[in-house]
Each structure stands twice: as structure tokens, then as C-alpha cells.
Amino acid sequence: MKATAKANTNIALIKYWGKRDEKLFLPMNGSISITLDRFYTITAVEFKRDLQKDVFLLNNQLSSEAEGQKVFRFLDIIRELSGTDLNAVITSENRVPTAAGFASSASGFAALSAAAAKALNLELSEKELSALARRGSGSACRSIYGGYVEWQKGERADGKDSVAHQLLPEDRWNISILSVMVASKQKKISSREGMKRTVETSPFYTGWLQTIDTDLQKAREAIISKDFEKLGRVVEANALKMHATMLGATPPFFYWQSGTMEVMEQVQNLREDGIPVYFTIDAGANVKVLCLPEDEQKVYEALLTLPSVKEVITCHPGAGITYL
Amino acid sequence: MKATAKANTNIALIKYWGKRDEKLFLPMNGSISITLDRFYTITAVEFKRDLQKDVFLLNNQLSSEAEGQKVFRFLDIIRELSGTDLNAVITSENRVPTAAGFASSASGFAALSAAAAKALNLELSEKELSALARRGSGSACRSIYGGYVEWQKGERADGKDSVAHQLLPEDRWNISILSVMVASKQKKISSREGMKRTVETSPFYTGWLQTIDTDLQKAREAIISKDFEKLGRVVEANALKMHATMLGATPPFFYWQSGTMEVMEQVQNLREDGIPVYFTIDAGANVKVLCLPEDEQKVYEALLTLPSVKEVITCHPGAGITYL
Structure with missing residues (x-):
């Protein structure tokens, strides 16, 4: 019932700009990014019996109400997938300098998706994990993969085909x-x-x-x-x-x-x-x-x-x- | 056979951006400008018998070949209108700081059109003068008028309806x-x-x-x-x-x-x-x-x-x- 995952942030080369569905984070257009090696989030998720509410610790601090709500609502999606109603303790170490203009939400929701899905033994494919991360923050779906990544906008209304895939692994081209x-x-x-x-x-x-x-x-x-x-x-x-x-x-x-x-x-x-x-x-x-x-x-x-x-x-x- | 005119430059409020006819300076869209009080060109034109070539003196200097050519070709349009084949001495005092990013061509061609037309007794209406100035530089057609001016893009292929008119005189609204x-x-x-x-x-x-x-x-x-x-x-x-x-x-x-x-x-x-x-x-x-x-x-x-x-x-x- 516990797992820890690390996700790197990514920088868009061809930009995600505009949503066609605000709720499902479905984009108007496809995008391409590079997952980076230096800015990341490490997140541990532990689902626990007898825990009255979700708890979110960000960089060793209890998160603000607003930050917490985004994370807890995202966990609801995962709970629905797995059929559990357990609450969780989420512990995040965020090493993305937000001042650098990097969206910490990309690595944040990628790491959270991976850790939570693993903690609940959901056995998601990378594609399914990518679609899940997308529902936390659009660009998070790209951070599931390393190196050069494309997020296909998809056509379906439910967003199942709006997922990322790898174009080239990180060790194949260093820039x-x-x-x-x-x-x-x-x-x-x-x-x-x-x-x-x-x-x-x-x-x-x-x-x-x-x-x-x-x-x-x-x-x-x-x-x-x-x-x-x-x-x-x-x-x-x-x-x-x-x-x-x-x-x-x-x-x-x-x-x-x-x-x-x-x-x-x-x-x-x-x-x-x-x-x-x-x-x-x-x-x-x-x-x-x-x-x-x-x-x-x-x-x-x-x-x-x-x-x-x-x-x-x-x-x-x-x-x-x-x-x- | 000699006349002197002063034209002020203008600043576009709604921009002229794109030509539909490169040769006639016909714009893709209408524009609105303010004619300004501080930056101007004063031009004297004298048509003379026995003058072998046009001569252009800009700020008391013989102009460069390139500057001269633009002016002489423009004079050809006016000569054709009036049926003369006389050459002219053009003397311009240009008080537009080009470093300020103002197009000196607007006041320049407006003053030149007015002086040359008057020197040849062409008796053009303001609209005709505006259409003429436009053929030297698009935005020059607006500098014929004071105050707040609109240049209608026009529809005709010959450009005769692509002329400016005044929206509000300069003394009616000071900004x-x-x-x-x-x-x-x-x-x-x-x-x-x-x-x-x-x-x-x-x-x-x-x-x-x-x-x-x-x-x-x-x-x-x-x-x-x-x-x-x-x-x-x-x-x-x-x-x-x-x-x-x-x-x-x-x-x-x-x-x-x-x-x-x-x-x-x-x-x-x-x-x-x-x-x-x-x-x-x-x-x-x-x-x-x-x-x-x-x-x-x-x-x-x-x-x-x-x-x-x-x-x-x-x-x-x-x-x-x-x-x-």
C-alpha cells in the first residue's frame, strides 16, 4: 500500500497552448517536449486504514489548503479506478525551482500518478499512466517518459487517446x-x-x-x-x-x-x-x-x-x- | 514654376500593415493616424527649362543616388499628370529625427507632392493630392490633412479611392x-x-x-x-x-x-x-x-x-x- 516514484519535469519544444476540454485536460493541439535531468519531484504515497483524511506534505511542510485540494481530488480519480476508499499520506520532495518558470505540476503529477498507482497495484501501462497524469496537469503526461516525448492530442471525448509516447530515449541524443x-x-x-x-x-x-x-x-x-x-x-x-x-x-x-x-x-x-x-x-x-x-x-x-x-x-x- | 510646401509627419493609431499592390502602394487595410506638430519636411520644387537632370538637395546636401531615384521617379508621375517634361530642382529640409522611428517618407512625399503640384498649377483637390502622395509612400497620403486622419483602403485597382480624409481637426482635441x-x-x-x-x-x-x-x-x-x-x-x-x-x-x-x-x-x-x-x-x-x-x-x-x-x-x- 506504499510506493515512491520520481519524475523529472519537461520543457515543451512544440507548445501545448489551449484546451479543448478544461476538465479532462484535453489539448487543442499536440506537443513535443524534452524530459530534463535536473528538476524533479519525488513522491511517496501510502494508503492507510483508519486515516480520516488525506494528508499532503510538500517539502516537509503541511501543504496549503489549495495545494492539498488539487492533490486530493486527483487521488479521487485513482481511488475510483481501483475501487478503494482509503485515504493516503502523500509526501513530496519538489526540486523544481518555480522561479525558473518550470511547471512543477508536470513532475509533480507524474510522480504522484506513478506512486499512487503502484501503491494500489493498479498495473497500468505507460500509456495508461500518461493519460492518468494528464488529468492532474496536462504536461504531466509527457513526464512519464524520458528523453524526447510527444503528446498526441487525441480525438476521443473521454481523452483515452490523449497520451504521450517517447520519440527518442534520453541517452540517444545529448543536447x-x-x-x-x-x-x-x-x-x-x-x-x-x-x-x-x-x-x-x-x-x-x-x-x-x-x-x-x-x-x-x-x-x-x-x-x-x-x-x-x-x-x-x-x-x-x-x-x-x-x-x-x-x-x-x-x-x-x-x-x-x-x-x-x-x-x-x-x-x-x-x-x-x-x-x-x-x-x-x-x-x-x-x-x-x-x-x-x-x-x-x-x-x-x-x-x-x-x-x-x-x-x-x-x-x-x-x-x-x-x-x- | 516654383512652390514650397510644409508637411508634418504622422503616427498611425490603427496601423497600415500590408500592401495589396506593391507598385501603387495600395494597402490591405485602412488606417487612422494623428498628424504631429513637431516633425516636418519643408520642400521647394522648381521646374526649370534647360535643366539637364533633376537635382535633389536634402538638408543642404546633394542627395545620394538611391534617395534621388525615389524622388525623381515620383516626379515622373507628376510630370505625366501635367504633361510637362521639365526637370526640377528639389530642395528639402527634413526635420524628422529618423532615429525616433518616424517615417520621414510620410512628411517627405506629402510636402513634395504639394509643392510639385502647385509649381505646375495642377489644381488638385485634397483627395487627389492625398492619392498622389500615397504613390511616393503609403502613409504620406495621411500627412496631407491635419489632426486625426483616416486612410480608407479603397477598392479600385487604380487606387483612386485609396485616399485619406480628416476625422477631426487638430485644434478640436489636444492629446x-x-x-x-x-x-x-x-x-x-x-x-x-x-x-x-x-x-x-x-x-x-x-x-x-x-x-x-x-x-x-x-x-x-x-x-x-x-x-x-x-x-x-x-x-x-x-x-x-x-x-x-x-x-x-x-x-x-x-x-x-x-x-x-x-x-x-x-x-x-x-x-x-x-x-x-x-x-x-x-x-x-x-x-x-x-x-x-x-x-x-x-x-x-x-x-x-x-x-x-x-x-x-x-x-x-x-x-x-x-x-x-
């Missing part, structure tokens, strides 16, 4: 992902709210959907053939498109800040100097910079010279779910 | 337009090239066109009713949409730099403090900030505190063509 933290104010619009407003009001959302299959295809091909420049070009263009859709929303909004722009400019400068380096940006001010391992040091130093850059953490492709 | 120059590198993509690439490749261009009539309508209503906040909201949203379309182009491009973003953030801060203030951005890194005259000093000071801001020049609505 460097530099997570660049810039001086910035707190973001005012959550990504959940941002995608909702975009889907509902932006005249550019149709254009986003129209080009996503081509972007997915290019990224897939680039990953399979390990063509870094091809991958970088489509990754950067896709991120710019995602951010463009928000600029058309009513009211418009944007996550970029002056430090974001500084990093984008520096990446362009480095590229003009002949270094293959590209950026991507999620729903926040920070930037993730992709380069080849042989250029990692040079790129790292060039980023640290920028006045707005506070910290740069270098990651590489990492593993999927592991049980401890 | 402040602060031209903010930020530290920036030279822009790499001309607006002409930028709009062409956007029209041809951006999946967002359709969304731009779909919402332009609503934006024009809102801006028109706001100007007629002198509703500053209504005007500001649509102006800012329209500028963001124009810049969004470029982010979707192949390859993507953008004019914003870190200083641009700094000013955008500061405008949002001021607004959160209760000051009605809005920005607009053309095809460059600089920002134009709109506010009410009573807030001008406060806004000016808040902008000058920003590290990237090099200079702020305050303008107000100005006159159309005047003959000297």
Missing part, C-alpha cells in the same frame, strides 16, 4: 538546455487563464492551430534525424507563435519582460557569430536556451554577461518515471 | 504623444520588407485583417466622441496585433528590443497607478506613448527614469499641408 532566469516581476496571468483567454478571444488562435501539424512534423523529423539546427528553428518559431497569439487576445497580455528580450537578442547575436543556438519561452518571463553540448560553456558565459540575467542552470535530457 | 527613443541596434528589416514577408507567410495575417474593421470603427468613434481611454485601448491592442503578425512569419522577426519592453512595462505600471496612458509601436524599437495633456509631465518624467530611454520628445496634433 544542452540552459534555463535562464531573468529579473522580473511576478506574472499576473496564470498559463491556465492565459490559454483560456487566447482560445476564446484571439484572432490568431486559428493560425496557431493551422500551422501546428507542420511544426510537430518538422520537430519529429529533426529529433529522429538528430538535426539540431532544424529542431532549433522550429522550436524558436513555435514559441514566438505561441506568444503572438496572446498579443491578439482581448484584453491583450504578454509574459515577456525586458530581460526576456535581452536574452532573445543575445541568442540572435550568438547565432550571427555562427553558434547554433535557439530559445524557447513558456508562459513566463524566463527563457530556455538550446545549444549543442560543445557550445554549452560559451553560451553559458554569454548569457551570464547580460545585466538582467540572475541565474543560468544547465540541463540535459533526463529519464522518465523511476520507482524508488 | 499628448511622447516619442520615446530607446537604446537600440539598427533595425535589420525595413518596414516594407517586413510587411511583405508578413502578408506572404504569416498564419496570423488573416486574423489581423479580420479584426481591422472593428478596430477602425472603435478608433473612429473614440476620436469623434473624444473618449481617450477607448482610443488608447484600441490603439495599444492594434499595435500589439501588428507586432504579433511578424512573430508568425517565416522566418519570424520582431522589432522590439529590451528597451521597447521596458517602456511597455512602464506604461502598464503608470496605468495601474490610475493614469490613462497607452503605447503604440511602429516597425522599429522605439515607442510612442499617448496620454492626456494634464498627465504629460508625470508621464514624461516616469519614462525618463528608465535606463534604456535616451530621449523623449513630446508632440501634439498638428496641421496638414501648408504652402510657404
Whole structure:
């Protein structure tokens, strides 16, 4: 009745942007990500008789009511699957710097799904585990797998085909992902709210959907053939498109800040100097910079010279779910 | 055979972005602008017998070959209209700081059209003059009129209905337009090239066109009713949409730099403090900030505190063509 799992977070190369079902976390479009080696969540779940309520300990602290509710409601889905009504103690160690603009919910719900399913002996396939994790947080379905991962949007209303699969294992292609933290104010619009407003009001959302299959295809091909420049070009263009859709929303909004722009400019400068380096940006001010391992040091130093850059953490492709 | 005219430059509130005819400068969409009081071109044109070639003196210097060619080819259009084959001496004093991101071509071709037409006694109506100026540079057609001006895109293939008209004279509504120059590198993509690439490749261009009539309508209503906040909201949203379309182009491009973003953030801060203030951005890194005259000093000071801001020049609505 007890199990412990570790899941790494992931960074989207082709972005998940917009839900077609808010409740089941079904996306409007497919996405592709890299599971990273440095930011993770380790979660232990123990179902217990005579436990009156679920208990959630996050980084050795009793969680807030709001954090707890998300987790407990997610456990309800798993309890329904297994037919149990036992409560659980969930102990999470979260090593995702939320300031870095990484969604800790991806590794969080991936680890929770894996640990809870194992504790209840559910014997889920990886695909089933991926679909389950998705119901906690969309991008969590990708963190089940290591390396390069694609989340197919699926067609079914129940979401059973909206699951991830691995495109290439982490040890087959090493690239460097530099997570660049810039001086910035707190973001005012959550990504959940941002995608909702975009889907509902932006005249550019149709254009986003129209080009996503081509972007997915290019990224897939680039990953399979390990063509870094091809991958970088489509990754950067896709991120710019995602951010463009928000600029058309009513009211418009944007996550970029002056430090974001500084990093984008520096990446362009480095590229003009002949270094293959590209950026991507999620729903926040920070930037993730992709380069080849042989250029990692040079790129790292060039980023640290920028006045707005506070910290740069270098990651590489990492593993999927592991049980401890 | 000689005449001198002065034209002010203008700043687009609802942007001209995309041509449907490259040669006749026919736009894909209508636009609305304010003619400004501080940046202008004064041009004298004298047609002379026995002059072997056109001569163009810009700010007391013989112009470059490229600048000259644009002007001489434009004079050919006027010569054809009037049936003359005389060459001319064109003397221009250009007081548009190109570093401010204002298109000196707007005031330049407006002044040139007016002076040349008068020198040849063409007796053009303002509409005809507007259509003529448009053939030198699209936005020049708006600088014929003072104050708040709309350029109707028109439907005809010959462009005769693609002309501007005045919505509200300059002395009927005074607002402040602060031209903010930020530290920036030279822009790499001309607006002409930028709009062409956007029209041809951006999946967002359709969304731009779909919402332009609503934006024009809102801006028109706001100007007629002198509703500053209504005007500001649509102006800012329209500028963001124009810049969004470029982010979707192949390859993507953008004019914003870190200083641009700094000013955008500061405008949002001021607004959160209760000051009605809005920005607009053309095809460059600089920002134009709109506010009410009573807030001008406060806004000016808040902008000058920003590290990237090099200079702020305050303008107000100005006159159309005047003959000297």
C-alpha cells in the first residue's frame, strides 16, 4: 500500500497552448517536449486504514489548503479506478525551482500518478499512466517518459487517446538546455487563464492551430534525424507563435519582460557569430536556451554577461518515471 | 514654376500593415493616424527649362543616388499628370529625427507632392493630392490633412479611392504623444520588407485583417466622441496585433528590443497607478506613448527614469499641408 516514484519535469519544444476540454485536460493541439535531468519531484504515497483524511506534505511542510485540494481530488480519480476508499499520506520532495518558470505540476503529477498507482497495484501501462497524469496537469503526461516525448492530442471525448509516447530515449541524443532566469516581476496571468483567454478571444488562435501539424512534423523529423539546427528553428518559431497569439487576445497580455528580450537578442547575436543556438519561452518571463553540448560553456558565459540575467542552470535530457 | 510646401509627419493609431499592390502602394487595410506638430519636411520644387537632370538637395546636401531615384521617379508621375517634361530642382529640409522611428517618407512625399503640384498649377483637390502622395509612400497620403486622419483602403485597382480624409481637426482635441527613443541596434528589416514577408507567410495575417474593421470603427468613434481611454485601448491592442503578425512569419522577426519592453512595462505600471496612458509601436524599437495633456509631465518624467530611454520628445496634433 506504499510506493515512491520520481519524475523529472519537461520543457515543451512544440507548445501545448489551449484546451479543448478544461476538465479532462484535453489539448487543442499536440506537443513535443524534452524530459530534463535536473528538476524533479519525488513522491511517496501510502494508503492507510483508519486515516480520516488525506494528508499532503510538500517539502516537509503541511501543504496549503489549495495545494492539498488539487492533490486530493486527483487521488479521487485513482481511488475510483481501483475501487478503494482509503485515504493516503502523500509526501513530496519538489526540486523544481518555480522561479525558473518550470511547471512543477508536470513532475509533480507524474510522480504522484506513478506512486499512487503502484501503491494500489493498479498495473497500468505507460500509456495508461500518461493519460492518468494528464488529468492532474496536462504536461504531466509527457513526464512519464524520458528523453524526447510527444503528446498526441487525441480525438476521443473521454481523452483515452490523449497520451504521450517517447520519440527518442534520453541517452540517444545529448543536447544542452540552459534555463535562464531573468529579473522580473511576478506574472499576473496564470498559463491556465492565459490559454483560456487566447482560445476564446484571439484572432490568431486559428493560425496557431493551422500551422501546428507542420511544426510537430518538422520537430519529429529533426529529433529522429538528430538535426539540431532544424529542431532549433522550429522550436524558436513555435514559441514566438505561441506568444503572438496572446498579443491578439482581448484584453491583450504578454509574459515577456525586458530581460526576456535581452536574452532573445543575445541568442540572435550568438547565432550571427555562427553558434547554433535557439530559445524557447513558456508562459513566463524566463527563457530556455538550446545549444549543442560543445557550445554549452560559451553560451553559458554569454548569457551570464547580460545585466538582467540572475541565474543560468544547465540541463540535459533526463529519464522518465523511476520507482524508488 | 516654383512652390514650397510644409508637411508634418504622422503616427498611425490603427496601423497600415500590408500592401495589396506593391507598385501603387495600395494597402490591405485602412488606417487612422494623428498628424504631429513637431516633425516636418519643408520642400521647394522648381521646374526649370534647360535643366539637364533633376537635382535633389536634402538638408543642404546633394542627395545620394538611391534617395534621388525615389524622388525623381515620383516626379515622373507628376510630370505625366501635367504633361510637362521639365526637370526640377528639389530642395528639402527634413526635420524628422529618423532615429525616433518616424517615417520621414510620410512628411517627405506629402510636402513634395504639394509643392510639385502647385509649381505646375495642377489644381488638385485634397483627395487627389492625398492619392498622389500615397504613390511616393503609403502613409504620406495621411500627412496631407491635419489632426486625426483616416486612410480608407479603397477598392479600385487604380487606387483612386485609396485616399485619406480628416476625422477631426487638430485644434478640436489636444492629446499628448511622447516619442520615446530607446537604446537600440539598427533595425535589420525595413518596414516594407517586413510587411511583405508578413502578408506572404504569416498564419496570423488573416486574423489581423479580420479584426481591422472593428478596430477602425472603435478608433473612429473614440476620436469623434473624444473618449481617450477607448482610443488608447484600441490603439495599444492594434499595435500589439501588428507586432504579433511578424512573430508568425517565416522566418519570424520582431522589432522590439529590451528597451521597447521596458517602456511597455512602464506604461502598464503608470496605468495601474490610475493614469490613462497607452503605447503604440511602429516597425522599429522605439515607442510612442499617448496620454492626456494634464498627465504629460508625470508621464514624461516616469519614462525618463528608465535606463534604456535616451530621449523623449513630446508632440501634439498638428496641421496638414501648408504652402510657404
